[in-house]
Amino acid sequence: MVTTPWRATPVRRGPSDRAAPVSNPLPGSPPLCEHMFVEREATVLHADLDAFYASVEQRDDPRLRGRPVIVGGGVVLAASYEARAHGVRTAMGLGQARRLCSGAIVVPPRMSAYSEASRAVFEVFRRTAPVVEGLSIDEAFLDVRGMRLVSGTPAEIAARLRSEVRATVGLAISVGVATTKFLAKVASAVAKPDGLLVVPPGAELEFLHPLPVGRLGGVGHVTAGRLQSASIFTVGDVALLAESTLISMLGQASGRHLHALAHNLDPRPVMAGRRRRSIGSQRALGRSRRPPDAVDTVLLELVDRVTRRMRTAGRVGRTVVLRLRFDDFSRVTRSHTMPRATAHTGIILAALRTLLTAAMPMIESQGLTLVGVAVGNLDDADAVQLALPLDRRGGDALDVAVNREASAWTNPPSGRGARRASLRATRGRRARGSALSRPVSSPAWSTWRAPSSWR
Numbered sequence: 462m463v464t465t466p467w468r469a470t471p472v473r474r475g476p477s478d479r480a481a482p483v484s485n486p487l488p489g490s491p492p493l494c495e496h497m498f499v500e501r502e503a504t505v506l507h508a509d510l511d512a513f514y515a516s517v518e519q520r521d522d523p524r525l526r527g528r529p530v531i532v533g534g535g536v537v538l539a540a541s542y543e544a545r546a547h548g549v550r551t552a553m554g555l556g557q558a559r560r561l562c563s564g565a566i567v568v569p570p571r572m573s574a575y576s577e578a579s580r581a582v583f584e585v586f587r588r589t590a591p592v593v594e595g596l597s598i599d600e601a602f603l604d605v606r607g608m609r610l611v612s613g614t615p616a617e618i619a620a621r622l623r624s625e626v627r628a629t630v631g632l633a634i635s636v637g638v639a640t641t642k643f644l645a646k647v648a649s650a651v652a653k654p655d656g657l658l659v660v661p662p663g664a665e666l667e668f669l670h671p672l673p674v675g676r677l678g679g680v681g682h683v684t685a686g687r688l689q690s691a692s693i694f695t696v697g698d699v700a701l702l703a704e705s706t707l708i709s710m711l712g713q714a715s716g717r718h719l720h721a722l723a724h725n726l727d728p729r730p731v732m733a734g735r736r737r738r739s740i741g742s743q744r745a746l747g748r749s750r751r752p753p754d755a756v757d758t759v760l761l762e763l764v765d766r767v768t769r770r771m772r773t774a775g776r777v778g779r780t781v782v783l784r785l786r787f788d789d790f791s792r793v794t795r796s797h798t799m800p801r802a803t804a805h806t807g808i809i810l811a812a813l814r815t816l817l818t819a820a821m822p823m824i825e826s827q828g829l830t831l832v833g834v835a836v837g838n839l840d841d842a843d844a845v846q847l848a849l850p851l852d853r854r855g856g857d858a859l860d861v862a863v864n865r866e867a868s869a870w871t872n873p874p875s876g877r878g879a880r881r882a883s884l885r886a887t888r889g890r891r892a893r894g895s896a897l898s899r900p901v902s903s904p905a906w907s908t909w910r911a912p913s914s915w916r
């Protein structure tokens with residue numbers, strides 16, 4: 462189903478919009494413009510696959526089509542729209558999801574199938590626009606500025622992108638088109654499922670202000686609740702408040718951020734090949750207490766996902782970061798910098814397990830509701846591989862492990878094989894008493910702040 466593009470009243474432009482022509486000093490030449498008026502065009506596309514993992518499962522297994530599908534293990538990783546209709550949401554515990562939707566079909570995740578689908582979709586993105594900024598496995602910004610003569614209007618380009626993804630990858634993708642990245646992302650979310658929504662220039666606030674505050678990036682349940690208790694329900698309500706009022710309600714960073722978004726102030730350009738400072742993933746766990754084994758399983762899944770992404774991007778990292786959120790919403794971060802950069806699942810997992818073990822007493826007393834994993838201090842895999850043999854120190858268990866498994870960077874095992882290999886590697890290092898299984902001497906604790914790469 463295609464959502465009808467949102468229509469705004471036509472924008473009237475007055476004579477003051479245009480610069481006065483001045484005479485050209487060269488005889489026979491047309492007049493020059495002293496200040497060229499460049500009309501603001503809605504040229505930012507935000508393309509986002511719908512219910513990605515669940516859609517891949519429905520695509521590959523016809524029996525799942527039209528039925529409520531949940532991808533996950535202990536928690537819901539993705540839910541099809543049929544399951545969402547029953548209130549099933551990502552990151553919900555599977556027990557709760559089953560209670561909400563008793564007819565749901567639960568399937569285990571197939572990360573390699575999702576990676577393959579993502580690769581194919583990003584190929585379509587790159588054929589569509591010269592500037593593509595990937596945000597995650599299933600969404601990207603595309604800048605189609607200056608393409609009108611060759612490829613048509615941004616709306617036409619967006620429509621073609623959607624049909625090409627459908628034809629070549631077999632998945633539904635929603636696209637928002639607007640003047641800013643922020644608004645294009647809001648538009649694609651409003652267009653879902655399987656829709657296209659164009660917000661014409663000049664009509665941004667008319668579109669944005671009636672939306673609920675939850676549509677603004679960075680407004681979670683807690684912030685939304687705080688705003689609602691002050692009778693602020695829509696983006697328009699937020700826009701009526703002074704920045705200082707929002708800062709006094711929500712703090713400096715959130716107050717400024719929301720004030721800017723409510724006025725569609727977002728100067729960020731679409732940047733191709735933007736280098737990430739860290740690669741991370743997180744998982745909400747719900748409120749039920751989990752035994753240490755279950756937390757370790759979540760950690761393993763997160764590390765598997767993060768290191769897979771690192772290897773795909775050809776990056777290696779030295780600093781591992783473990784983020785925890787507790788029942789009372791307090792958060793802590795623990796980090797450890799390794800002697801060498803790596804993208805190896807087993808090594809990164811072992812370092813994070815050490816941090817997790819040290820944090821167990823805190824988890825047991827405070828209750829864990831979210832685990833996040835990130836690897837920072839990133840470098841290109843090629844550069845580090847060249848440096849490795851020159852920097853070897855005898856007898857270091859980590860070096861031995863890294864050198865033995867260096868081929869994993871260029872030819873990484875994937876799927877269950879990788880998981881088993883990483884587990885074997887970890888167990889082997891533990892048995893040998895490697896540096897990684899020793900307690901970390903000086904863990905860095907700090908207040909949690911989500912880096913921009915996580916949002």
Ligand SMILES: [Mg+2]
Nearest residue numbers: 509510511599
């Ligand atoms: Mg998506």
